[in-house]
Amino acid sequence: MVKNHWNDKEDNLNTGLEELVYRSNLLGQDRSVANWGGGNTSVKTTETDFKGDEVEVLWVKGSGSDLATMQAENFTALKLAEIRPLIEKEDMPDEEMTDYLSHCMLDRKHPRSSIETLLHAFLPYTHVDHTHPDAIISIACADNGKEVAEEIYGNRFVWVPYIRPGFKLSKLIAEGVKANPSAELVIMEKHGLVTWGDTSKESYDRTVAIIQEAERYIDDKAKNTELFGGMKYKSLPEEERKAVLKKVLPVIRGHVSEEKRMIVTNDSSQEVLTFVNSRGAEELSQIGAACPDHLVHTKRVPLYIDWEPESKDIDKLIESIEKGISSFKEEYIAYFERNKSEDDKMFEAVPRVILIPGIGMINTGKSASAANISESLYKRAVAVMGGATTLGNFVSLNESESFAIEYWPLELYKLSLSPPEAEFSRKVAFVTGGAGGIGSATCKRLLSEGAHVVVADINIEGARELAEEINSIYGANRALAVKMDVTKEEEVIDAIHEVVLEYGGVDIIVNNAGLASSSPFDETTMDQWNLNIGVLVTGYFLVAREAFKVMKHQDIGGNMVFVGSKNSIYAGKNAAAYSTAKAAEVHLARTIAADGGEFGIRVNSVLPDAVIRGSKIWDSNWKEERASSYGIGSDDLESHYRKRTILNVNILPEDIAESIAFLASSKAEKTTGCMITVDGGVAAAFTR
Numbered sequence: 001m002v003k004n005h006w007n008d009k010e011d012n013l014n015t016g017l018e019e020l021v022y023r024s025n026l027l028g029q030d031r032s033v034a035n036w037g038g039g040n041t042s043v044k045t046t047e048t049d050f051k052g053d054e055v056e057v058l059w060v061k062g063s064g065s066d067l068a069t070m071q072a073e074n075f076t077a078l079k080l081a082e083i084r085p086l087i088e089k090e091d092m093p094d095e096e097m098t099d100y101l102s103h104c105m106l107d108r109k110h111p112r113s114s115i116e117t118l119l120h121a122f123l124p125y126t127h128v129d130h131t132h133p134d135a136i137i138s139i140a141c142a143d144n145g146k147e148v149a150e151e152i153y154g155n156r157f158v159w160v161p162y163i164r165p166g167f168k169l170s171k172l173i174a175e176g177v178k179a180n181p182s183a184e185l186v187i188m189e190k191h192g193l194v195t196w197g198d199t200s201k202e203s204y205d206r207t208v209a210i211i212q213e214a215e216r217y218i219d220d221k222a223k224n225t226e227l228f229g230g231m232k233y234k235s236l237p238e239e240e241r242k243a244v245l246k247k248v249l250p251v252i253r254g255h256v257s258e259e260k261r262m263i264v265t266n267d268s269s270q271e272v273l274t275f276v277n278s279r280g281a282e283e284l285s286q287i288g289a290a291c292p293d294h295l296v297h298t299k300r301v302p303l304y305i306d307w308e309p310e311s312k313d314i315d316k317l318i319e320s321i322e323k324g325i326s327s328f329k330e331e332y333i334a335y336f337e338r339n340k341s342e343d344d345k346m347f348e349a350v351p352r353v354i355l356i357p358g359i360g361m362i363n364t365g366k367s368a369s370a371a372n373i374s375e376s377l378y379k380r381a382v383a384v385m386g387g388a389t390t391l392g393n394f395v396s397l398n399e400s401e402s403f404a405i406e407y408w409p410l411e412l413y414k415l416s417l418s419p420p421e422a423e424f425s426r427k428v429a430f431v432t433g434g435a436g437g438i439g440s441a442t443c444k445r446l447l448s449e450g451a452h453v454v455v456a457d458i459n460i461e462g463a464r465e466l467a468e469e470i471n472s473i474y475g476a477n478r479a480l481a482v483k484m485d486v487t488k489e490e491e492v493i494d495a496i497h498e499v500v501l502e503y504g505g506v507d508i509i510v511n512n513a514g515l516a517s518s519s520p521f522d523e524t525t526m527d528q529w530n531l532n533i534g535v536l537v538t539g540y541f542l543v544a545r546e547a548f549k550v551m552k553h554q555d556i557g558g559n560m561v562f563v564g565s566k567n568s569i570y571a572g573k574n575a576a577a578y579s580t581a582k583a584a585e586v587h588l589a590r591t592i593a594a595d596g597g598e599f600g601i602r603v604n605s606v607l608p609d610a611v612i613r614g615s616k617i618w619d620s621n622w623k624e625e626r627a628s629s630y631g632i633g634s635d636d637l638e639s640h641y642r643k644r645t646i647l648n649v650n651i652l653p654e655d656i657a658e659s660i661a662f663l664a665s666s667k668a669e670k671t672t673g674c675m676i677t678v679d680g681g682v683a684a685a686f687t688r
């Protein structure tokens, strides 16, 4: 049941914009009230314009923001005196409307106002809320919705038939409300709710109370109905579900990434499982979107895979997924061709939502957060279908109504506000030793060009710290911390699986975890030898092998960069174990390059030298041992290394990260099996 979260302590909020922000955030924080990015709110106030005159304005949500998180700067103030006369018009095309509204702005620095601005402007109330509550949309999307609304609200509601948002809908709402003096709410068929109040609190209280009335009615009816026609399948136990996902997610990722790579996430919440396992899911899921605001993120229909989970037949599941994605593509292209206008450009013809009985829901998107939005919106659709089928039959926008929303220039404008895609957008980079000096610089470098990064390290605290820092800057789910000792086969297998479960697969491996030991050759112990070979050779082999398997299953190529060392080709004194391991490492990279070519997997190495700043290797005995082998003090090492380079420079972790980024990028797409030195120029270590 939706709760009223209004806190009376907030009553001392300034009236106007401040209380609008507070109310909007309260409405948005409950996703069963307001969809991600959907809904809009407003307040009418008096402000001073640039001439110093007092003018009546409408503060309304700016396009592209989300009620849950929006702040004052996400609202737009428009001069009402210039907008109100528009109601006399018969119609107003979208472009003319947005152009007109842009001239009514109190301040040109404000964002473009919501598509639904006129709905707020034409209603004669100080505070107006337009939301998409599950319970109300259940009524709005039931074939008997109007009768149900009459039973619940009597004469307190206005029912507006489905019409795409814009001038006409706003006018219809205003006229409907004017014609019914008892109206407290408007139900927009197949769309949402409009409520209002004289104060911000009154508007919020009404919105919540009206939703609760609908919820109580639906709950009462639900006592006598079997949700979604009852259960057909049982969910697989958690471990089995994960085992299936590990196998199928890379295949799905490959198939949905043929045009543009997708991040693939999965969800097995109880509400989703109840739906996918039901008798009704297959048919219901193909009826259409539960709200126009979902369409851009979920597409009109999901891909439903008919699979019998108890059979545990994964090969059959993979076959059905492959066939399913391929027919989804064909149908999507046909839908686009049937409905397109001259300037429309087709989006990726791949499902954003895939439903699998026993397993749950799989979502795709250009980023983990985009996939999460489609997940969050489809959960709303599940709730709406549950409510609508409890009341009657679920109905949705028809094909042309759906297309008109999906390819509506005003919806596309919202999408255009997202940052442009960069070199590593849509890609997942797995950086071993990610918590260390070179590793963390590499994570940050790849992130700066759009990658999702996995900070994989034996030092999980360090990895978590970095992942948290990244997510606080770039937004949730851009980084994942994974604990893994590269020398332990099971841990490597589990770490790669964890990445598959998080993002659907992997595109870039940076094999970088490391340590170094130094000792005269005849004093080199078995422990030292095994440690260097274990981490730098066996560890790199295991990570590369497990990633290679995933890359092969994805079948969209891949990229590996090994962090070698000057010692990979230069036989430094007192470093037999380390240098031998580093030499083996780069040769391993070349052998994988030879094997990977046919699958589009490129493998290259970067050979640094003396990266003292930021490196934990140089906090260890290695520093003293190296200094003593050169007969100098450890504080003199940085200048010693600088002077021995041809370019007279010190090497920083960021320098190595830059070369790694280059080799992993499309700029190096025709390079494999190669080594790049990043050592300031050391003649003895020239590659040849």
Ligand SMILES: NC(=O)C1=CN([C@@H]2O[C@H](COP(=O)(O)OP(=O)(O)OC[C@H]3O[C@@H](n4cnc5c(N)ncnc54)[C@H](O)[C@@H]3O)[C@@H](O)[C@H]2O)C=CC1
Residues within 6 Å of the ligand: 432, 433, 434, 435, 436, 437, 438, 439, 456, 457, 458, 459, 462, 484, 485, 486, 487, 512, 513, 514, 515, 516, 535, 539, 563, 564, 565, 566, 607, 608, 609, 610, 611, 612, 614, 615, 616, 617, 618
């Ligand atoms: N710093 C330097 O001067 C040079 C470094 N390199 C190579 O660069 C790589 C990174 O080194 P730095 O960033 O300087 O060192 P670092 O010590 O700062 O980072 C290495 C990271 O690897 C992790 N690690 C160690 N053993 C592991 C294991 N068994 N499993 C998983 N993670 C493990 C550590 O926890 C650490 O976070 C290493 O492979 C090193 O050999 C190569 C040439 C020069």
Ligand SMILES: CC(=O)C(C)=O
Residues within 6 Å of the ligand: 516, 564, 565, 566, 567, 608, 609, 610, 611, 617
């Ligand atoms: C740690 C290392 O590889 C060197 C050469 O500095």
